[in-house]
Amino acid sequence: MGNQMIKGTPKRKTREEILELSAPLFAQHGYYGVSMRDVAAVVGLTQAALYYHFSDKDQLYLDAVAYQFRERELTLKDLLAGNGVPWERLERFVAGLARMMATDKDFLRLIQWVLLDTDETRQNTLAKYVFRDLFVAVHDLASELDPHQDAHLLAMSILGLVIFHFQTGATRKFMPGHRPHQHRPEVLARHVCELLKRSLAAVDGEAG
């Protein structure tokens, strides 16, 4: 078989299918844990066909990860972009990020793989073109929330407070004080917002 491409049909369809279907594999097992044969199997192609669309495994991986990041990044930036006092934007962002981390486990794992990547080129590419814009937005919000603090550190702390909880999700159930409702994104978002609000409100109280 091999459904022949009708002339004029967008040529990108297969390529995007590969990107979409390979992402969960890379999320689960990482770059070295996934073979070109594995990718070919989920897409329903032979290994050789992948090399028509991508020069090598490295390129396929990089494109698949970047593709996922670009989609999610838009969602997250939207949460930060709207109007409202800084507190409202923070709450909206923390809630949205928590929901995404809870729902979209593959995305969370891709973030973790990128942070562990030892290929400098690959990591820098993703950091610059994918993380950066989002971080800029969080950074700006942080400096609005408290102009007296190091906005870079505060921004990283906000992200870390949310993301780390979900990174440890699988091991949390063996730890003391664990209760299932802690996995719910609203519960975590509330915990994080309260922590930050009290912390920054304390500064206002002193300064104002």
Add this chain to the structure above:
Amino acid sequence: MGNQMIKGTPKRKTREEILELSAPLFAQHGYYGVSMRDVAAVVGLTQAALYYHFSDKDQLYLDAVAYQFRERELTLKDLLAGNGVPWERLERFVAGLARMMATDKDFLRLIQWVLLDTDETRQNTLAKYVFRDLFVAVHDLASELDPHQDAHLLAMSILGLVIFHFQTGATRKFMPGHRPHQHRPEVLARHVCELLKRSLAAVDGEAG
């Protein structure tokens, strides 16, 4: 050649050398990124010799990681165990953890690999026998710091505030507001302690 073992000599020496020397490899490249050949090469043995000491690659990896964790865990628990008011113990712990994360990059990476592990048995083993004791200590401290809060969530937040900053260490330099001194463990520890102190002090102020 092959230096013959004298009877009575502790048999464990080679085994422990393998554990020590393979850990940095696994820290850098993860389970799938390291071959038995790689391990053999750094130890100065042939591949086959490894199978005298370990039944398979899985066992070698598990033992190597557990070995590293046990060592570090003792150091961290010591920081928490001493006397002093809760604040002092928190500051000591945060400073010590930050210093360890900054110094011992391999250990930080091993933590990240464990969090990404999809082998449930392996992850549960490490979580139960290695993370758990440390978490218990942080959990207890958290409930002393603020009895009105969810100690489980607070403990995780304390750990996340420190660890996440170092996880993102490699990509941070492309983000706005970055300055080199932020990588210094004392600077981060101070940031984290101030954040927590203000947050929990705010509660005291309201409650007391």
Add this chain to the structure above:
DNA sequence: GTCTATATAAGGATAGAC
């Protein structure tokens, strides 16, 4: 305890037909 040699499988990548 460690070696050499090897079985056996899985990996990335290419050539050439269709």
Add this chain to the structure above:
DNA sequence: GTCTATCCTTATATAGAC
């Protein structure tokens, strides 16, 4: 654009000599 067939490399693991 995708297939079949194949090359070459690397991987885990074992057998048996020393």
